[in-house]
Amino acid sequence: KQEVTQIPAALSVPEGENLVLNCSFTDSAIYNLQWFRQDPGKGLTSLLLIQSSQREQTSGRLNASLDKSSGRSTLYIAASQPGDSATYLCAVRPAAAGNKLTFGGGTRVLVKP
Amino acid sequence: SAVISQKPSRDICQRGTSLTIQCQVDSQVTMMFWYRQQPGQSLTLIATANQGSEATYESGFVIDKFPISRPNLTFSTLTVSNMSPEDSSIYLCSASGGGTDTQYFGPGTRLTVL
Numbered sequence: 001k002q003e004v005t006q007i008p009a010a011l012s013v014p015e016g017e018n019l020v021l022n023c024s025f026t027d028s029a030i031y032n033l034q035w036f037r038q039d040p041g042k043g044l045t046s047l048l049l050i051q052s053s054q055r056e057q058t059s060g061r062l063n064a065s066l067d068k069s070s071g072r073s074t075l076y077i078a079a080s081q082p083g084d085s086a087t088y089l090c091a092v093r094p095a096a097a098g099n100k101l102t103f104g105g106g107t108r109v110l111v112k113p
Numbered sequence: 114s115a116v117i118s119q120k121p122s123r124d125i126c127q128r129g130t131s132l133t134i135q136c137q138v139d140s141q142v143t144m145m146f147w148y149r150q151q152p153g154q155s156l157t158l159i160a161t162a163n164q165g166s167e168a169t170y171e172s173g174f175v176i177d178k179f180p181i182s183r184p185n186l187t188f189s190t191l192t193v194s195n196m197s198p199e200d201s202s203i204y205l206c207s208a209s210g211g212g213t214d215t216q217y218f219g220p221g222t223r224l225t226v227l
Binding site: 034044049051089098099101103104 | 117119143144146154155156157158161203205207209210214215216217218219220221223
């Protein structure tokens with residue numbers, strides 16, 4: 001059974017500092033991995049999707065890497081801003097389970113002005 | 114990308130009653146799902162909504178408690194039946210397909226059961 005872990009559970013940084021969020025998964029047989037952002041009481045916004053054949057994806061200040069063999073993904077957010085404060089969730093789509101996603105517990109980020 | 118709407122956005126219900134949540138996608142998608150997010154927790158998949166047939170439920174979720182319909186490619190409903198306070202959660206609809214692997218989520222329905 002796939003298990004997804006995100007460490008740390010919470011992170012507080014001063015504005016301008018780079019953010020590094022970690023995601024690990026137990027079964028390397030994945031189809032893709034997706035990073036989401038969730039604001040309090042809201043739905044999920046897709047940030048980046050990395051296919052299993054890719055090593056990284058970039059969008060603006062966001063960069064996500066994937067090391068499938070070691071079961072790890074890292075989301076980097078450069079030059080953090082107070083508006084980046086949210087919970088960040090990673091989710092894996094196992095290769096053999098259709099489109100179902102298994103989510104990590106999330107990292108709650110606070111960027112202090 | 115797909116834009117997903119849900120109704121209602123929130124509700125407060127009495128124990129023993131039922132609530133039906135609607136999910137509408139602005140484009141035809143292959144897959145639709147329903148997730149539950151309990152307070153302070155991550156997301157747990159309830160079921161995959163199959164067009165024109167019975168939904169596929171995950172372990173721990175049953176059709177009598179969470180009946181799901183999907184009459185066409187862009188619309189689905191989730192009913193939370195015979196509610197108890199333990200059902201207080203955010204319920205999220207998601208969809209994927211239509212040429213992309215990205216899974217998109219609706220804004221969620223925040224349910225409080227008294």
